[in-house]
Amino acid sequence: MADEADVIVVGGGLAGLVAATEITDAGKRVIVVEQEGEQSLGGQAFWSFGGLFLVDSPEQRRLGIKDSYDLALQDWMGTAGFDRDEDHWPKRWAEAYVAFAAGEKRSWLRAMGHRIFPVIGWAERGGYDAMGHGNSVPRFHVTWGTGPGIVEPFERRAREAQASGRLTFRFRHRVDALHITGGAVDGVSGAILASDSAERGRSSSRQIIGDFTLRAQAVIVASGGIGGNHDLVRQNWPKRLGDAPKNMISGVPEHVDGRMIGITEAAGARLINRDRMWHYVEGIRNWNPIWPRHGIRILPGPSSMWFDATGTRLPAPLFPGSDTLGQLQYIMSTGYEYSWFVLTQSIIKKEFALSGSEQNPDLTGKSWLMTARRATNKGAPAPVEAFKTKGADFIVRDNLADLVTAMNKLSGDNLLKLDFVKAQIEARDREIENPYVKDAQVMNIHNARRYIGDRLIRTAKPHRILDPAQGPLIAVKLNILTRKTLGGFETDLDSRVFGHDGQVMKGLYAVGEAAGFGGGGMHGYRSLEGTFLGGCLFSGRNAGRAAAKDAG
């Protein structure tokens, strides 16, 4: 096997695969170096829900959604809140990315066989004013086939390039250093890890059985973020979100270890916005874990009532699905690291979705029949029902007194007072009869149901939480779940990395989560969702094209 190529890509996740295939399409040779085994190809994207931020798509238009580049850019900027000198490139990436999402993104993917589920989700709805955080309209386009469906076209192209000799995979090769000659990055070296048959997503051994050195004209760092390394997450935790949580669960496999970020920084690359991260507050412990501390995120519809650990309802507009980091900040300010959803069987049935390819066998398996049952079934989707019966964070009871007793028992904190919780639920329930009311969450539910996609599969018919006919009652203890790294290596629009001295480092590129999905943090402080896979596609594509051109 050759130890040199035109370009080396570190990481076989989505961003690495996109970059590598653009390089081989340009007729150049590439080596993809990946610390995990072949069975893990695709990295986090395989596990993802496959949700993609697209703007003014045919799918949106079919549902009557009027979207535009201007509206999406307004939402993006209100959400990002760019306010730093180092936001120069992140902001330029944001503008370019929104244009990509409103332009070529869909047709480029479609030409590779990618398809979209026709009901568009409405994530991060905000609740502030038109210039504030959130999506004004539904934009979350779920890949038909979820995560595996977004990896598939790029894996196929990579395998074709491998067959023609232009692409070489080096699995179980862990990069420990970047090589620099005469100021230009021209290779990598590291450890060869013992082969390991651990299934995809499970932790693999770090036993070293050898070493390696590879040479090229350029290196693309596509090594992902830090979400699997809780120490690093705590170290980078910003004060504005309160103290770093002591207890978190993991929304990513252990290989999302952030190690290569330290190695690249030590080689001279400029890491910016490391305090910007995207973690969720609706995490539930997986009863059937794949990776350590495995947690799943609930993608909630708008109707569950949300209480903090003391039993106080979260303030407006912090309703389910509105403002992830606003909720995180509020929850951390309570002095407790968890919160509660209280809902009914009617709500769970229609509104609970779980993020992750393995939690959505209908969409992942591309089964129209199974997917149609989301709209017609009596119960919730099977994976949600499984959590309801087996999940450590779920409580199901016939009456509120028993529910609150069980909630106190589960938390062990004994903070919840039945009368206080009951008064808040009853007050909300009194507002449910009229379609125009005061309670902002109830108003949100009415608003959601005016969108056909939500009415079909995401928002339960308004009803009283304490109506026994809608029961049983359900409480879900929600944990903080680590996921995405929003900061990263500062890059120009060709994904070229800047050094500590502010000059482009010759031969070095960064893509995907390692580059803050472009520029060193194209999301700014917050995301509109479905923007991460897309950031891997866009930054990987730009890097691959530029690196191939530079390779002469």
Ligand SMILES: Cc1cc2nc3c(=O)[nH]c(=O)nc-3n(C[C@H](O)[C@H](O)[C@H](O)COP(=O)(O)OP(=O)(O)OC[C@H]3O[C@@H](n4cnc5c(N)ncnc54)[C@H](O)[C@@H]3O)c2cc1C
């Ligand atoms: C459950 C789940 C659901 C998600 N849902 C969505 C969604 O619906 N929409 C969306 O936009 N995003 C979603 N995401 C986020 C998205 O999947 C990730 O942000 C994205 O896939 C990151 O891709 P990446 O290529 O940058 O990094 P990764 O996928 O982390 O790949 C990096 C690769 O580099 C390898 N590596 C690291 N260091 C080294 C080294 N030193 N040497 C060699 N190899 C190394 C790793 O082993 C890994 O394979 C989800 C993520 C998860 C986990």
